[in-house]
Amino acid sequence: MVKSVPEWLNSSIWSTPNPSSDDRLQRYATKPSEETLTLKPDPIPPPQRPDKAAIAVPTPHEKAPPQHADKAPIPVSTSHEKTPPSSVEEPETLDSNANLSPEDVDRRARFFSELSRKVIDLRELRRLGSQGIPDCAGLRPTIWKLLLGYLPNDRDMWANELAKKRSQYALFREELLLNPDTEIAEQIDRDVKRTHPDMHFFSGDSALARSNQEALKNILLIFAKLNPGIRYVQGMNEVLAPLFYVFQNDPDEKSAAHAEADAFFCFVELLSGFRDHFCQQLDNSVVGIRSTITKLSQLLREHDEELWRHLEVTTKVNPQFYAFRWITLLLTQEFNFADSLHIWDTLLSDPDGPLETLLRICCAMLILIRRRLLAGDFTSNLKLLQNYPSANISHLLYVADKLRARARARAHSSV
Structure with missing residues (x-):
């Protein structure tokens, strides 16, 4: 008798037909004009x-023991700056109260x-x-x-x-x-x-x-x-x-x-919670990645219309060229690993799911470098956004939380 897949893993949310190929990450990393050819590639x-052929779950036999991996120390982040890959060392163990406030x-x-x-x-x-x-x-x-x-x-x-x-x-x-x-x-x-x-x-x-x-x-x-x-x-x-x-x-x-x-x-x-972002045929739907990127654009316009206008109207920096990676990979590529874990603490703590918090953090990322963006043209801004600069993660999350409070205050005042 074939053992059925647990109901929660056999949900219809995983049943979208699978396309034969998808150039998703490259589509939005590709430079739209010759002037961007010198930029750092994604x-x-x-x-x-x-x-897309479905694979049936075979009949189970005896239980196989899980694989044990070698142990490694818990990481510590002593800086919010990204370290160049050529000089990265494994974080030290953090298990003491040293330097704690x-x-x-x-x-x-x-x-x-x-x-x-x-x-x-x-x-x-x-x-x-x-x-x-x-x-x-x-x-x-x-x-x-x-x-x-x-x-x-x-x-x-x-x-x-x-x-x-x-x-x-x-x-x-x-x-x-x-x-x-x-x-x-x-x-x-x-x-x-x-x-x-x-x-x-x-x-x-x-x-x-x-x-x-x-x-x-x-x-x-x-x-x-x-x-x-x-x-x-x-x-x-x-x-x-x-x-x-x-x-x-x-x-x-x-x-x-x-x-x-x-x-x-x-x-x-x-x-x-992010499954639809990986399905190309849903890109143009209300749950697809383009809709999510549009929400980010609207969020920026709501909180900083001057910056939104400079990016999307004046310099014509399409948010798809940088936000696609930010959103689909949950910011794992924009910051050093320890800082990414800190960001994930906040994402996973949202009772409504991580997506709304993720969009607020992405909006805060734009606002934190607004002076550089407002002074930049298409090429420099795209390069900056595809290689986000070092940031104080605690301050970034503080700004993102302020955006939430501001939105709630507006909603309350409009009632």
Whole structure:
């Protein structure tokens, strides 16, 4: 008897027909005129789509144990500046109270207090997480799992839920990795090897990097087989990477040993909110990527019409040429890795889902460099936006939150 795919993974949201090819990321990175030929090219190559034949889930047999990856220290960000790839070093372990302000110590205490409850108040956890999660004692991996709905808010249910999900993933590995689609497998392999080439955790020929690359490939292959409507699209590896990194670096060795399984289910949950951005045939629909980019344009016009007019009317910088990558890859390519994790803390903490917060952050990114943009022409502005400058992430998130407060105040005053 063929074991059915869990209902939540067999949802119609994954059933959109799959086109044979899609040059999504390259379309919006391509320069529209000769004057931009000297600009830095978008580092993400065009995605390739596999054929759209559905793959049935084979009959399960014995459970296969999950793969264990080598351990790595929890990262610490000591600077908000992006480090050139040629000089990037692995972050040091952050597990002490050194250089912490009283406010930071208090925030840690609030997180630990909330997580110690029998039934965790997710509303309070989201409020705390929206300001960033401290890099200590496994807070982020546990909180991300809660925010993504992978862990229930009742702590007494954790052991049972984790056992079920991890057992299910072991079956997926056993059944779906036996005969992977060669074309998809080769593309995933190429993309995974290009994931964060500046980090030893993901890149290189060490046992650690090889093990982590194998885990990423497994997750993406299984996802592609379980979701024949969307399968694998280039760029998914970049969205998966932060999840796996955070879970694999959990100081709780038992949890870290199941990072692959945990990252898979959290990846599915996260991508469900952005799934339509990866479907080319939905580009012009109300849920497609162009509609989302239009929302960003409207948001900028609402908060800074002068900047919007200069970009889109005067210099004719189409937001698709920079915002496509910002949105589809959830800003993983615009900032250094540690800062990206901080941004994701805020994205995942939004009770309405990460998209609205993502658009506000993107709008704040434009506003923070408005002077340079207002002084620039088409070529210089496009180059600046495709290679966003170093930023203070805490200030960026502060500005994004102010945009939310301003929008709410306007809505309230109009009632």
